[in-house]
Amino acid sequence: CQAGWVGAACDMECPTSQGRICNGVTFCSPVDGTCDCRQAFRGNWVGQACELCVEGWARPFCDVPCPKSGFATDVCTGRGFCMDTRTLDGERASLCDCVPGYIGDACEMECPGGATFPCTGHGSCSSSAKGCECTASNETGHWASEACNKCAVGWSGYQCDLECPLSPDGSVCNGFPCFEGQCFCRSPFCGVSCEVEGKVPCLNLECPVGYVGEDCRTPCPLTPGGGVCDGHGVCQHVKYYLRGVCFCDYGYVGPACDVWCKTNGTCSGRGRCDVVTGDCVCHKGFASEDCSVPCLIHGGQVCAGHGSCRDGADGDGACECLAGYAGLA
Numbered sequence: 001c002q003a004g005w006v007g008a009a010c011d012m013e014c015p016t017s018q019g020r021i022c023n024g025v026t027f028c029s030p031v032d033g034t035c036d037c038r039q040a041f042r043g044n045w046v047g048q049a050c051e052l053c054v055e056g057w058a059r060p061f062c063d064v065p066c067p068k069s070g071f072a073t074d075v076c077t078g079r080g081f082c083m084d085t086r087t088l089d090g091e092r093a094s095l096c097d098c099v100p101g102y103i104g105d106a107c108e109m110e111c112p113g114g115a116t117f118p119c120t121g122h123g124s125c126s127s128s129a130k131g132c133e134c135t136a137s138n139e140t141g142h143w144a145s146e147a148c149n150k151c152a153v154g155w156s157g158y159q160c161d162l163e164c165p166l167s168p169d170g171s172v173c174n175g176f177p178c179f180e181g182q183c184f185c186r187s188p189f190c191g192v193s194c195e196v197e198g199k200v201p202c203l204n205l206e207c208p209v210g211y212v213g214e215d216c217r218t219p220c221p222l223t224p225g226g227g228v229c230d231g232h233g234v235c236q237h238v239k240y241y242l243r244g245v246c247f248c249d250y251g252y253v254g255p256a257c258d259v260w261c262k263t264n265g266t267c268s269g270r271g272r273c274d275v276v277t278g279d280c281v282c283h284k285g286f287a288s289e290d291c292s293v294p295c296l297i298h299g300g301q302v303c304a305g306h307g308s309c310r311d312g313a314d315g316d317g318a319c320e321c322l323a324g325y326a327g328l329a
Helices: none
Strands: 080-086 092-098 123-126 131-134 141-144 233-236 245-248 271-273 280-282 307-309 319-321
Antiparallel strands (some): 080 092, 233 245, 307 319
């Protein structure tokens, strides 16, 4: 028989993969024209032409076991694809190509910021970096922290793209807070970068209670019973603002710091506190009153892509499956 054909009458064609008979890893049976993958010369193969790795073995030769995590039975914890590679020493090994939102040798770790919103959208998450690499440019902002949800030192603003003034000693605002690219000094310091010290040099910045600004004409937010910033914050003048801005004490929100955030203002780092009600408004993919419960993820997708999550402050993070699907995730 010609190559690729077997049988008494050479009428049975052998299965091929990428132009190779039985993928080139085993023989084609002369009896029935099938590939016996169990007798492969090398590796652990399945498929009509032995073109697929047995689950748990890595490409391209299916002879290197795939990573698993702890007691997990799924390859790459069900959150990635297994590949064959080489170590720095030239030894062959396997690694997991994780789906977005997960890292680790076996994709066992969720990216900082959560799998549904890794690095808070301000960086890239990778196993090689063992976490987030935050962006640092004037276009995307200068971000920092484990989940890239805070401005890098020396930067401020909603997008962390406003540079803060430096004092002569190189410190940011001489150690005082920076907001929207402006330093907020406390007595007896003043100046663009809080570099001036002394009551006399800074006398022009001392204003009557309830007013701020160089001319002391900018009014501060007041509450009927609590006074300036309701007694739970500090009023500061911000360039271009018509009113003073309250910088609230921890746990308080609102323009006048008169709303107590029911979860101490943190919302577990996965939401924000509503300035009117004090309730948490959770990021998408998180639930419960304090946004501490993540939605269930399987295969790198919320509810395995076959349902919707009951997220939000009034949700419980459980999945509501589409018709024909069941299970926790």
